[in-house]
Amino acid sequence: xxxxxxxxxxxxxxxxxxxxxxxxxxxxxxxxxxxxxxxxxxxxxxxxxxxxxxxxxxxxxxxxxxxxxxxxxxxxxxxxxxxxxxxxxxxxxxxxxxxxxxxxxxxxxxxxxxxxxxxxxxxxxxxxxxxxxxxxxxxxxxxxxxxxxxxxxxxxxxxxxxxxxxxxxxxxxxxxxxxxxxxxxxxxxxxxxxxxxxxxxxxxxxxxxxxxxxxxxxxxxxxxxxxxxxxxxxxxxxxxxxxxxxxxxxxxxxxxxxxxxxxxxxxxxxxxxxxxxxxxxxxxxxxxxxxxxxxxxxxxxxxxxxxxxxxxxxxxxxxxxxxxxxxxxxxxxxxxxxxxxxxxxxxxxxxxxxxxxxxxxxxxxxxxxxxxxxxxxxxxxxxxxxxxxxxxxxxxxxxxxxxxxxxxxxxxxxxxxxxxxxxxxxxxxxxxxxxxxxxxxxxxxxxxxxxxxxxxxxxxxxxxxxxxxxxxxxxxxxxxxxxxxxxxxxxxxxxxxxxxxxxxxxxxxxxxxxxxxxxxxxxxxxxxxxxxxxxxxxxxxxxxxxxxxxxxxxxxxxxxxxxxxxxxxxxxxxxxxxxxxxxxxxxxxxxxxxxxxxxxxxxxxxxxxxxxxxxxxxxxxxxxxxxxxxxxxxxxxxxxxxxxxxxxxxxxxxxxxxxxxxxxxxxxxxxxxxxxxxxxx
Numbered sequence: 001x002x003x004x005x006x007x008x009x010x011x012x013x014x015x016x017x018x019x020x021x022x023x024x025x026x027x028x029x030x031x032x033x034x035x036x037x038x039x040x041x042x043x044x045x046x047x048x049x050x051x052x053x054x055x056x057x058x059x060x061x062x063x064x065x066x067x068x069x070x071x072x073x074x075x076x077x078x079x080x081x082x083x084x085x086x087x088x089x090x091x092x093x094x095x096x097x098x099x100x101x102x103x104x105x106x107x108x109x110x111x112x113x114x115x116x117x118x119x120x121x122x123x124x125x126x127x128x129x130x131x132x133x134x135x136x137x138x139x140x141x142x143x144x145x146x147x148x149x150x151x152x153x154x155x156x157x158x159x160x161x162x163x164x165x166x167x168x169x170x171x172x173x174x175x176x177x178x179x180x181x182x183x184x185x186x187x188x189x190x191x192x193x194x195x196x197x198x199x200x201x202x203x204x205x206x207x208x209x210x211x212x213x214x215x216x217x218x219x220x221x222x223x224x225x226x227x228x229x230x231x232x233x234x235x236x237x238x239x240x241x242x243x244x245x246x247x248x249x250x251x252x253x254x255x256x257x258x259x260x261x262x263x264x265x266x267x268x269x270x271x272x273x274x275x276x277x278x279x280x281x282x283x284x285x286x287x288x289x290x291x292x293x294x295x296x297x298x299x300x301x302x303x304x305x306x307x308x309x310x311x312x313x314x315x316x317x318x319x320x321x322x323x324x325x326x327x328x329x330x331x332x333x334x335x336x337x338x339x340x341x342x343x344x345x346x347x348x349x350x351x352x353x354x355x356x357x358x359x360x361x362x363x364x365x366x367x368x369x370x371x372x373x374x375x376x377x378x379x380x381x382x383x384x385x386x387x388x389x390x391x392x393x394x395x396x397x398x399x400x401x402x403x404x405x406x407x408x409x410x411x412x413x414x415x416x417x418x419x420x421x422x423x424x425x426x427x428x429x430x431x432x433x434x435x436x437x438x439x440x441x442x443x444x445x446x447x448x449x450x451x452x453x454x455x456x457x458x459x460x461x462x463x464x465x466x467x468x469x470x471x472x473x474x475x476x477x478x479x480x481x482x483x484x485x486x487x488x489x490x491x492x493x494x495x496x497x498x499x500x501x502x503x504x505x506x507x508x509x510x511x512x513x514x515x516x517x518x519x520x521x522x523x524x525x526x527x528x529x530x531x532x533x534x535x536x537x538x539x540x541x542x543x544x545x546x547x548x549x550x551x552x553x554x555x556x557x558x559x560x561x562x563x564x565x566x567x568x569x570x571x572x573x574x575x576x577x578x579x580x581x582x583x584x585x586x587x588x589x590x591x592x593x594x595x596x597x598x599x600x601x602x603x604x605x606x607x608x609x610x611x612x613x614x615x616x617x618x619x620x621x622x623x624x625x626x627x628x629x630x631x632x633x634x635x636x637x638x639x640x641x642x643x644x645x646x647x648x649x650x651x652x653x654x655x656x657x658x659x660x661x662x663x664x665x666x667x668x669x670x671x672x673x674x675x676x677x678x679x680x681x
Contacts, residue, residue, distance in 0.1 A: 073123035201251035235264030431472030554601035629670030
């Protein structure tokens, strides 16, 4: 039999030996089986799935079971009473003979050749890997050694295949340009490739056996541990952190953006998770540069469209103002045509309204306008804006109103409702170059009913519908898919900014509503806007102008650092009959408030000024004069203005540009409130 020969390790694979113990067996010699069987029947050895060979003290085989004969290819007569060396390969013979002679000195049951590769030799001369366990037995003929032999060829082939597969896997992992980190079920690192060392700045020795969290930002370590434990319970190959921005941490503490994909591998020690990490710093940088370029392109397109629209507005204002100035010249006043002068004034005002609408559209698109949502009656809102819409569409387009909401009310900024109607009607007009009909229809719908419109993705409940349809050119499918994208327009270059429909979509979404569009080429288009219905009474301020007492009662302090605006407000107050004082800044306003003998009823102030904001000024004034009413003016955005606290104290905000009557209405409102508070105190 092969013994503890080191040479065996050069050709065979790792061997594990199994030991057994037979306390008493029959003595077997050259003449066959002998009597003397005690506690172990011979049938047990013959039925063993392993080969069993007994050898006497002289090295002769005295017994070989059926499995041994099959394994080595001999019949019993060719093995029994023959030297055991016939079953041993020549290349380990010398070591075998020495070890066999030494075995009687320590005759104990043990596995043979622990930590070494053992082999047997068949009758045809072929070698094969084996596991052998030795059991010494005392018989009537002296000491004999029973060797249990297991052919491990299949296992060795599987081990070789596994080793080859592991070598291939290692070669692949080491050859990939991306870092790969293997982690066991407890979160300890069990493998890193060369790119992982280079990317994270650690050596393999510094990483192996350490928690994988050392490669993560500290802010996500706690969350990651929970996710890792959940993943081990349901391991599947997938990208990590889908929809999230992931980061990893280098040895020097720097973070970098990463994409991570996970692959679970089942091993004898349990699942191991292999994470492939891709450093996407370069891609993120490129994306940021591309986004910046796209922003600049969009700004260029936006600027071009705005410049065109504002140039038209300014052309009209300057042109009519020039004609009006000529008409009012001292030498021509006697022949002044009042009606013609009034037409110039109306044209100037109309152009100004167009400019204000464009500004409001830009602010709405950026969602930075100061909003004052109110409960409004949709039918009444449509009727209120009808005169302006008829002027906008021209004589060759018919405007039809079909009210049907029956008092349907929604919560929306009234100015936004005007924006929606103007944008949709103007778009409809532009789609009907040869004339046609624009129809504005209102109604109510219950999305809980079975006949609710299936194309609207809305929560159940009552909705008020505002529909604007036209008989124009219509749109194809590709155009419909892009109409709500910012800066997308089908108009000629320089005509329109492409913000109108994007603005409408944003307004409706902010109000909790939904937009639906249907159009076919040659069949016109219909836009249906669905707003959640409210049951509160409509705000009178949102429906009609305040036609109460027009008598101007009270005093106003105007604080405005822009001379042209200050002068216009003063003329407006003078014509309305108010007593007023004007200053150019907050310091002057505070001084004037202190030296006046009679108190001021209303503080009318711009919000953004050099010394302090109008909000800060109003707070100082209210601390000293709590009964003063406050009206704040600004064209800046809601994010710029911190209005909540001052509004709680009764201040009213008016967004620039503002119509004169709207400003007077705000002044009248806070003035009445201030006087009422003063009388009550």
